[in-house]
Amino acid sequence: MSSKEFLNSYLNDFSEKVKPDEKIINQLESVAELIKTTCDYGNKILIFGNGGSAAISSHFSVDLTKNAGLRCVNFNEADLITCFANDYGFEHWVEKAVDFYGDEGDLLIVISSSGSSKNMLYGVKAARNGKFKAVVTLSGFADNPLRQLGDINLWVDSKAYNFVENIHQVWLLAIVDLIIGSREYSA
Numbered sequence: 001m002s003s004k005e006f007l008n009s010y011l012n013d014f015s016e017k018v019k020p021d022e023k024i025i026n027q028l029e030s031v032a033e034l035i036k037t038t039c040d041y042g043n044k045i046l047i048f049g050n051g052g053s054a055a056i057s058s059h060f061s062v063d064l065t066k067n068a069g070l071r072c073v074n075f076n077e078a079d080l081i082t083c084f085a086n087d088y089g090f091e092h093w094v095e096k097a098v099d100f101y102g103d104e105g106d107l108l109i110v111i112s113s114s115g116s117s118k119n120m121l122y123g124v125k126a127a128r129n130g131k132f133k134a135v136v137t138l139s140g141f142a143d144n145p146l147r148q149l150g151d152i153n154l155w156v157d158s159k160a161y162n163f164v165e166n167i168h169q170v171w172l173l174a175i176v177d178l179i180i181g182s183r184e185y186s187a
Helices: 003-018 022-040 052-066 078-088 090-101 118-129 161-180
Strands: 045-049 072-074 107-112 134-139 152-155
Touching: 003 161, 022 045, 022 107, 022 134, 022 152, 022 161, 045 052, 045 090, 045 118, 052 072, 052 107, 052 161, 078 090, 090 118, 107 118, 118 134, 134 161
Parallel strands: 045 072, 045 107, 107 134, 134 152
Antiparallel strands: none
8 A cells, every 4th residue: 555545544534533423523512511501610620641641731731721711630740740659659659639629519531542541440430439520431442441431422434543532632623612612812
């Protein structure tokens, strides 16, 4: 397969995956409403991801805070992650961050392309024990445990990491723009 054929196939396949259906539109609207009502009551959004999903969580958090004026915290500080991972085990670092930083009424968003990252699964469990308002999950791949644990589960039907991660980013940034009420604004 030539480079042009690969790229043509790749971009066409991605376009098909990112096309919205009514279920996704309704879920994205629901997430935006959850975010707004959470913040209206003085609470915050906590968002977590691993690897590329951590970068997505940072981008979303910064845009939601700076551009939409809503409190959103992501946890990508190496010192915090390595401290909690060292003391509690890597699979428990998100759980411990939720325990230490989460308050009753907060909203948890977790991103895991595979949907089987133990640290995200334990983080959701901690949020459920901590009286969070709700949990939103973003995942991909085949049926996975994370996909069943949220109040809203945004799922991409793909095994391609970059498709899954890019669609998650598009969805989350679309939510920011929906909350702001515009695609174009001064950042």
